Amino acid sequence: MTKSSSFTERNISFDEYKKEIIQDYKTVVLSRECSIIGRREVFLGKGKFGIFGDGKELPQIVLNRFFKNGDFRSGYYRDQTLLMAQGLLSPDNFFAALYAHTDLKYEPMSGGRQMGAHFLTRNINEKGEWLNLMKQKNHSSDVSPTGSQMPRLVGLAYASKIYRKLNIKKSNYFTNDGNEIAWGTIGNASTSEGMFYEAINAAGVLQIPMITSVWDDEYGISVSNELQTTKSSISEVLSGFERTTDKKGFEILSVNGWDYPSLVKTYSKAEKLARINHIPVIIHVKELTQPLGHSSSGSHERYKSSSRLKWEKEYDCILKFKQWILTNNISDNKTLNEIDKEAIKIAKKSKIESWNNYQNPIKAELQKFNGKLSDILKSNPGLTFVSEAKEIINKFESIGYKEIVSVGRSLLADINPNIDESIINLKKIFK
Numbered sequence: 001m002t003k004s005s006s007f008t009e010r011n012i013s014f015d016e017y018k019k020e021i022i023q024d025y026k027t028v029v030l031s032r033e034c035s036i037i038g039r040r041e042v043f044l045g046k047g048k049f050g051i052f053g054d055g056k057e058l059p060q061i062v063l064n065r066f067f068k069n070g071d072f073r074s075g076y077y078r079d080q081t082l083l084m085a086q087g088l089l090s091p092d093n094f095f096a097a098l099y100a101h102t103d104l105k106y107e108p109m110s111g112g113r114q115m116g117a118h119f120l121t122r123n124i125n126e127k128g129e130w131l132n133l134m135k136q137k138n139h140s141s142d143v144s145p146t147g148s149q150m151p152r153l154v155g156l157a158y159a160s161k162i163y164r165k166l167n168i169k170k171s172n173y174f175t176n177d178g179n180e181i182a183w184g185t186i187g188n189a190s191t192s193e194g195m196f197y198e199a200i201n202a203a204g205v206l207q208i209p210m211i212t213s214v215w216d217d218e219y220g221i222s223v224s225n226e227l228q229t230t231k232s233s234i235s236e237v238l239s240g241f242e243r244t245t246d247k248k249g250f251e252i253l254s255v256n257g258w259d260y261p262s263l264v265k266t267y268s269k270a271e272k273l274a275r276i277n278h279i280p281v282i283i284h285v286k287e288l289t290q291p292l293g294h295s296s297s298g299s300h301e302r303y304k305s306s307s308r309l310k311w312e313k314e315y316d317c318i319l320k321f322k323q324w325i326l327t328n329n330i331s332d333n334k335t336l337n338e339i340d341k342e343a344i345k346i347a348k349k350s351k352i353e354s355w356n357n358y359q360n361p362i363k364a365e366l367q368k369f370n371g372k373l374s375d376i377l378k379s380n381p382g383l384t385f386v387s388e389a390k391e392i393i394n395k396f397e398s399i400g401y402k403e404i405v406s407v408g409r410s411l412l413a414d415i416n417p418n419i420d421e422s423i424i425n426l427k428k429i430f431k
């Protein structure tokens, strides 16, 4: 039986080990279901854009095992599974972000101001006081220009080094003797950028606790590795950065993203090197897939060959994880299928509730607007453009503030302010 090294090394019982794995399985399938439904929601016009973590679930669930309180992540939009595993992103939060719900109660990352899948945690409370960063898992706010997470990653890892070097004892909110790792994530295509190489070089010189995972699904939108990465392999390209017996450098590790026990071994090794010895590590996570394509703005069926698409189905990391669980008698088909079904139920329920939560305040505005239009029609029943506007606005099945405002604005063009005072009031609403 290929058990994960963590099972024997950590001295836990097989039952405890099984429990952990089933929990991991639950998280990855729920994350995938959110992605699947999220993409559909965009096509139904309920979200403007969607970019999801499908195909990258398994390495993230493993990374999570080694991510400790006090650690930092500087990553990108694929990392939803990691945040879900850490209890920092619920399915409700996920859908609220997709709809761009502006209420932080529902969308705690940016209140709908950032694109979906841009994650963060806070360093200060509402009063502006520092939080104890050693008691939480920290995520520096994701940004959209790919590659720009890298310079920040160097800074975060360098902070650990400085804290350890200076032996600062009074910074217990910010460090525990520099034992904190800065975890980076980046897509294979984004490693072609200058910022990536500059950051890697700096980390190699500084010898800082920085673990960079490259999620390699062999494409950068439609551009394949052979068209943008020398030798089609970022770990081969970076081999000159590798440490030797007499020269400092990076530990470079490669692992297939669908292979759970190998992922555990790889991340376990990386964590020790970085946390204890401050040796920077690159983990090239290969053979990943993108089952839903790059984002809601395209379909990968247009640019991937049929053999690639077939391979992606067979090597889907969740499918492979399921097969591994079954082969190793960790669980049975019936239990796993029930978990699959439960995940669909949770994600669907969450989608419906999040949509209603998003729509309710808008519907309240719509009611007010309708009331104002009715008042106008009472005193001026002949204003057909107002009754038409009322009809239009009430026909929308789902409505955003944008629709209310645009119908309101279109009314302004027809209004003669001399007709009635209530029309002047209406004009004020949309000014």
Ligand SMILES: Cc1ncc(C[n+]2csc(CCOP(=O)(O)OP(=O)(O)O)c2C)c(N)n1
Residues within 6 Å of the ligand: 078, 144, 145, 146, 147, 186, 187, 188, 189, 190, 191, 215, 217, 219, 220, 221, 294
């Ligand atoms: C600096 C910059 N250039 C281009 C883009 C547009 N863009 C968004 S995602 C993407 C592809 C990234 O591919 P990869 O790094 O492999 O990550 P993946 O999305 O496949 O996980 C591109 C080109 C961007 N966001 N930022």
